[in-house]
Amino acid sequence: MDVAKRLKKLPPYIFAEIDRKKKAAIEAGKSIINIGIGDPDRPTPKKILDFIKEAADNTANHTYPIGKGSKVFKQAVVKWMSKRFGVTVNDNEVMALIGAKDGITHLPLAFVNPGDVVLIPDPGYPGYTSGTILSGGTPYYMPLKESNGFLPDLDAIPEKVYKKAKIMHLNYPNNPTSAMADLKFYKKAIAKAKKYGFIISQDAPYSEVYFDPKDKPVSMLQIPGAKEHVIEFYSMSKTYNMTGWRVGFAVGGEKIINGLALVKENMDSGTVSALQEASARALFECEKEEKEIRDLYKKRAKIFTKGLRELGYEVIESKGTLYLWIKIPGKYTSMEFASKLLEEAGLVLTPGIGFGKSADKYVRIALTVEEPVIHQALERLKNLKF
Numbered sequence: 287m288d289v290a291k292r293l294k295k296l297p298p299y300i301f302a303e304i305d306r307k308k309k310a311a312i313e314a315g316k317s318i319i320n321i322g323i324g325d326p327d328r329p330t331p332k333k334i335l336d337f338i339k340e341a342a343d344n345t346a347n348h349t350y351p352i353g354k355g356s357k358v359f360k361q362a363v364v365k366w367m368s369k370r371f372g373v374t375v376n377d378n379e380v381m382a383l384i385g386a387k388d389g390i391t392h393l394p395l396a397f398v399n400p401g402d403v404v405l406i407p408d409p410g411y412p413g414y415t416s417g418t419i420l421s422g423g424t425p426y427y428m429p430l431k432e433s434n435g436f437l438p439d440l441d442a443i444p445e446k447v448y449k450k451a452k453i454m455h456l457n458y459p460n461n462p463t464s465a466m467a468d469l470k471f472y473k474k475a476i477a478k479a480k481k482y483g484f485i486i487s488q489d490a491p492y493s494e495v496y497f498d499p500k501d502k503p504v505s506m507l508q509i510p511g512a513k514e515h516v517i518e519f520y521s522m523s524k525t526y527n528m529t530g531w532r533v534g535f536a537v538g539g540e541k542i543i544n545g546l547a548l549v550k551e552n553m554d555s556g557t558v559s560a561l562q563e564a565s566a567r568a569l570f571e572c573e574k575e576e577k578e579i580r581d582l583y584k585k586r587a588k589i590f591t592k593g594l595r596e597l598g599y600e601v602i603e604s605k606g607t608l609y610l611w612i613k614i615p616g617k618y619t620s621m622e623f624a625s626k627l628l629e630e631a632g633l634v635l636t637p638g639i640g641f642g643k644s645a646d647k648y649v650r651i652a653l654t655v656e657e658p659v660i661h662q663a664l665e666r667l668k669n670l671k672f
């Protein structure tokens with residue numbers, strides 16, 4: 287059976303070679319340290335598990351979820367946006383999602399026609415490209431350069447591209463570079479969106495994983511008049527070690543939310559109600575747990591960065607997220623470097639090329655292993671010959 291043409295247009299799975307080598311190393315009995323995947327290694331906090339268990343007992347949660355989310359969840363999001371960012375939204379400007387990925391990948395189906403352009407950061411989370419291609423859109427990649435703080439140069443995008451653009455994907459705090467964006471940059475992006483009439487999709491699953499209160503991420507919706515052009519995606523996944531539970535939410539202009547809701551109404555039956563109920567509580571009752579998770583990654587980032595720098599690696603200073611973005615020494619491509627580390631040191635990390643063509647001189651490390659394992663990884667790197 288042949289798959290549809292649209293599936294054939296998706297980019298090849300870039301990690302296949304690394305996956306194959308990883309499997310071979312495991313089968314050969316090698317000890318592998320996996321710092322490749324941005325999936326929290328610690329379990330969901332006990333308090334949230336208790337909320338989930340309580341919510342599971344509530345029979346009101348046993349039927350189909352309500353379209354854009356339960357009243358309890360939507361109101362919690364409304365309150366959270368006000369508490370966290372000082373942003374005022376109403377129930378119609380929020381919706382529950384099956385994680386942020388649900389929102390970013392389905393959004394183009396609501397707004398992109400074949401031939402329309404979607405502006406995508408390079409490097410970037412692969413979902414921006416797949417959602418674009420599956421909707422018949424054309425990706426236009428915006429390089430994120432270190433010299434520009436890993437922000438896209440909005441003035442470098444040609445006018446003819448802007449004119450065809452329907453969506454611009456942004457993602458701060460950024461995966462994989464760990465960069466942050468400020469209101470000045472967001473204002474400029476919104477001005478472009480207003481001029482050319484596109485939607486900005488700001489993907490913010492790492493909004494709560496910042497290392498210093500002074501770097502606490504801001505919301506684009508803090509900018510007056512932003513709503514009409516902006517949808518932001520938040521997630522429980524990284525904030526609360528909840529990747530397995532699949533809960534996120536969108537906040538933005540009502541027309542944008544309704545477009546996304548119409549796609550999803552026809553695709554799935556919503557976010558598990560019991561998880562919405564538990565998540566609504568987590569957003570307000572788990573400040574201690576949030577801080578513990580932040581502090582954990584901050585500590586790991588510090589140890590790993592120091593150790594790598596002592597070994598001579600150029601590491602981009604991480605102010606948040608679960609990642610370190612590292613420059614590759616010598617002449618290696620990112621795939622060659624990742625393969626070498628896997629074969630000679632048993633380290634699995636992510637080659638930059640997996641996030642885009644402009645990232646082939648970088649690799650990403652995920653801070654998802656305990657401290658002793660970080661020391662072990664550093665020890666193995668020390669013994670590596672170039």
Ligand SMILES: Cc1ncc(COP(=O)(O)O)c(C=O)c1O
Nearest residue numbers: 385386387411461491521523534
């Ligand atoms: C930038 C970015 N967006 C979205 C996601 C998916 O998040 P969620 O688990 O909320 O679907 C991830 C997960 O790693 C991510 O890094």
